[in-house]
Amino acid sequence: MKTVKVTFLALSLFCLLGVVKAEKPKNRTVFTMKFSISSFIDADTRGLCNGLANIINDNAKFTMMRGDQLISCNKKQIVNYLEKLRGIQQNCTTSYDVIEAADKYALIKVVMKYPAFTRFNYVTMNECSDGWKITNVNSIFVK
Template sequence: MKTLKTMMLGLAMLALCGAVKANTNDNSKFTKNYAINTYIDAMTRGKLAGLNEVLDQSAAFNMVRGKQVLSFGKKQMLDYFQSNKNVEQQCTTSTTVVENNAGIAIVKVDMKFENFTRSNYVTIAHTANGWKITNVYSVFVS
C-alpha cells in the first residue's frame, strides 16, 4: 500500500511539473532582431516561418499609394503573404534604426527595386509575449 501511495504521489508530481512547464511561455526568441528579420524574410523572400507569431494581434499595415492611404489588418496581411509564399523579390534590402529604447523600436526597411524604393517603417513593441510588430507604414518613392 505504501508503494502504491508513493507511486501515485510521484505520478501526481510528474503531471504537475508537466502542466507547469506547458504553461510557461518561451519568449526568449521574440527579440527585436528576430521580429524584424522575420518580417524582412516574409517581405523579400516569401519565407513565412514565425511571421504569425511576431505580428501583434492588433497589428496595422498602412500603405500610401498616390493620394490614397490603404489600411489592412493582420489577417489581410497574412493572406497577402501566403499568396506570395516563396516568391523572392528582386530588390536590395537595407535597414536603419530610427528609434530604439526599452519599450519600442522603429526600423526603416528600404526595399530598392530597379525603378522605385519601398520604405517600410516598422514599429516593434515590447509586449508581455516578447517583441511584436504592431504597425507597418509603407511609402513608395520613384
C-alpha cells in the same frame, strides 16, 4: 511605373480578400527585436513566412499610400497576403536601420530598392510579454 501600379493593385486586392486564422505561439518563445524584424523582412522580400503571425501583434495596422489613396490592412489580411506570396523572392535589395529605440519601443526604417523605385517601410515594434512584435507598418514608394 506599370510595375508599381501592378504591385499596388495586387497588394490592395490581397489585403481585401479572405482572412486566415493567425496561429498563436505554442510555447513561450521570447522574440528579440532583431529576430522579429528579420523575420518580417524575410517574409516580405523572400517569401519565408514560417512563424510570421507570431511576430505581429494581434492589433497591428499596415498602411500604404497609393497615389492619393491610403490603403489599410490588419494582421490577418497582411499574413494572408504574404502567405499567398510564399516562396516568391522580390527583385530588390533590402536594408534596415533602427531609427529610435527605448525600453519597449522601436522605430525601424526598412529600405527595399527595386530597379525602378524604392519602397520604405517604417516599422513600429513594441516589446510584449512574449517578445518584440510588430505593431504598425507604414509604407511609401519613391521613384
